[in-house]
Amino acid sequence: AIVSGSLGLLSEALHSLFDFGATAVTLVAIRLADQPADDDHHYGHAKIESVAALIETALLFGVTIWIVAEAVQRLLQPGGKVEVSWWLFAILGLSVVVDWTRSRALARTAQRTSSEALAADALHFRADMLSSMAVAAGLALVWAGMPKADAATALIVAVLITRAAWQLGRKTLGTLLDAAPAGVAAAIREIANATKGVLAVRHVRIRPAGPTLFIDLSVAVPRTLPVQEITNIREQIERDVLAEFTSADVTVTAVPVALDTESAFEKVSLIAGEHRAAIHHLLVQDIDGKLAISFDLEVDGSMSLLQAHDRATSLEDAIRDGLGDHVEVESHIEPLPPRLLHGLPVAESTVRAIARHLERLGKSEKLLSGIHNVRVRKTDGGIFVHYHCRFAPDTSVDDVHAAVDRLEIKLCKAAPEIGRVIAHAEPLDPKRHRL
Numbered sequence: 001a002i003v004s005g006s007l008g009l010l011s012e013a014l015h016s017l018f019d020f021g022a023t024a025v026t027l028v029a030i031r032l033a034d035q036p037a038d039d040d041h042h043y044g045h046a047k048i049e050s051v052a053a054l055i056e057t058a059l060l061f062g063v064t065i066w067i068v069a070e071a072v073q074r075l076l077q078p079g080g081k082v083e084v085s086w087w088l089f090a091i092l093g094l095s096v097v098v099d100w101t102r103s104r105a106l107a108r109t110a111q112r113t114s115s116e117a118l119a120a121d122a123l124h125f126r127a128d129m130l131s132s133m134a135v136a137a138g139l140a141l142v143w144a145g146m147p148k149a150d151a152a153t154a155l156i157v158a159v160l161i162t163r164a165a166w167q168l169g170r171k172t173l174g175t176l177l178d179a180a181p182a183g184v185a186a187a188i189r190e191i192a193n194a195t196k197g198v199l200a201v202r203h204v205r206i207r208p209a210g211p212t213l214f215i216d217l218s219v220a221v222p223r224t225l226p227v228q229e230i231t232n233i234r235e236q237i238e239r240d241v242l243a244e245f246t247s248a249d250v251t252v253t254a255v256p257v258a259l260d261t262e263s264a265f266e267k268v269s270l271i272a273g274e275h276r277a278a279i280h281h282l283l284v285q286d287i288d289g290k291l292a293i294s295f296d297l298e299v300d301g302s303m304s305l306l307q308a309h310d311r312a313t314s315l316e317d318a319i320r321d322g323l324g325d326h327v328e329v330e331s332h333i334e335p336l337p338p339r340l341l342h343g344l345p346v347a348e349s350t351v352r353a354i355a356r357h358l359e360r361l362g363k364s365e366k367l368l369s370g371i372h373n374v375r376v377r378k379t380d381g382g383i384f385v386h387y388h389c390r391f392a393p394d395t396s397v398d399d400v401h402a403a404v405d406r407l408e409i410k411l412c413k414a415a416p417e418i419g420r421v422i423a424h425a426e427p428l429d430p431k432r433h434r435l
Contacts, residue, residue, distance in 0.1 A: 004083045006142075007074055008135035008153040011067045012095070012128070018059045019124045025052045026121050053120040053172040060124070060165035067158040074151035084143040092136045099129035114211035114247060120168050127164040131157040181208060184245070191240045192219050197233045202255060213248040215241060223256030224266050230254045264291055264323060271322050277315050278336060292328040293319060301335030308333050343377035343384065351376045354385055354415060361410045365403045367391055370428075382419020385411070393427040400425045 001009035029052030106122035109115070138153025185204045192201045198219045205216040217237065221230055234252045241250045258267075264284045272279045278298040285292040297315065299308045316329040355374040362371050370390035377384050391400050404423040412418050 004085070004088055006084075006088070006135070006139060006150050007067075007070055008138045008150050008157060009088065009092075010070075011063075011154045011157045012092075012132055012135050014063050014066065016095075016128060018063050019121075019128060021059065023121055023124075025055055026118065028052075030115065030118070050172050053168060056120050056124065057165050057169040057172060060161050060168070064158045064162045064165065067154050067161070071151045071154040071158065074154075075148060084139050088139055089136055092132050092139075095132045096129050096136075099125045099132065103129060120172070123164050123168055127160055131160050134160065181206070181213070184213065187244060188215060188217060188241055191244065192217060192237050195219075195233060195237050195240065197221055197225065197229065198237075199257065199259075211247045213245055215245070215248050215250045216253075217241070217250065218253040218255060220257045221254045222259050223270060224259070224262060225256070230256065264293065264327075267322050268293055268295070268319055271318050272315065275315050275318060277311070279315075279331075281332075287328075290326060290328065291323065292330075293323075294330045294332070297331045297333050298336040299333060305333075338381065341379040341381055341384075343379040346376045346378050346383065354411075354418070355387075357411055357414045358385075358387055358407070361407055361414065362389070364410075365407055367395055367399060368403050368407065370426075373424075379419075383415075383417050385418055385421045386424070387421075388424045388426060390426050390428050393429070 001007075001013050029048045032048045103122050103125035106118050106125060110118035110122055134153050134156045138149045138156075141149030141153075184206055188204050188206075189201050192198055192204075198221060200220045202218040202220055203216075204218075207214045219233070219237065221233055225233075231254075234254050237252045238250045241252075242248055262270075265282060268282060268284070269279075272295075279295040280298070282295040283293070285294075297308075297312050299311060303311075312331045312333055316331060319329045320327055351374065354376050355371075358371050358374060362368055368389050368391060371387055373386070373388040375386040377386075389404070391403075404425060408421040408423065411421055
């Protein structure tokens, strides 16, 4: 450029010089961006690449301003003769070849790694290649007798650089401002809505940082689902999103919500679970259109009646809040069974005697047969008797329960030392329950 006096070549020289500096900035940025997340940077350091790309954008705009000012001055004032020689075209041709190879290599790597800094560098080299071709065309026109063509070509180069800088700056600012990539939010909503058990997608938040898409997704699920099933829904959504966006960092929150279709039984069970209350024998009655709810509430046996009654009242009030003040709620307080009982085997003669009682008394129950696996243990709560018995497969649970209850009452009368009887009923089948 100095030897020939060509403003177009000088513009190219400055453009390449700033690209050299920008590439150095990119090298440093990529090294810093590759550091893992730490206590101060929970999303990693990938946005350093965006900062580097923004610096490169500013450099490009700076070059453009200088080129335009110099080109306008040459167009308006006479002078500035350009000496054109064949070796100028050779230099420009070599520059085009180098820019083409570097642009392709950088673009491939940027696409593979989702690196904004490398994409910016690839854009720079592509702009260099186009501007070098424009300068060569301008020099050819000067050689053909059009001296102003060199300055006009410099303006064309400035336009190309400005366009590249604008595209790069817009994309970089989008990343720094956490702009979600086009179409990604809609795709994630579609994946979540297609997952069984999801009622609705509450929100989707996406922020790109280098090659990683940080995705925060919240979905509504029925609160009646078991905890493990809700966990399975979350994990299924995460797997499906990662299958579509392999470089994503996905966080899925499942929010249990009440359904209009919930029964009173389900609502009471959920409210008891929220209050960490152990209830059983839950009964819901419809008395002329009015609900009456009763249940057994288990509390620590050493708790005072006042404390236990306050706990029961708190639960009853919560049930009324959930179902309406018009609902009749009543609880029966009973001691919570011990969590762990220490048992000891009893004498074999005692086991045989109780087994004989069971066999004799069981004959009066026509539906029950095949008493086996009789075990007797002495515990702090008295003597516990465990046994298995068999029923026809089509026998109703009501009939089975009534039969084993009758047998338990008869056995306890025959052997008053027995504190509890646990019966395991099986359908008639060659395969027996494994202990």
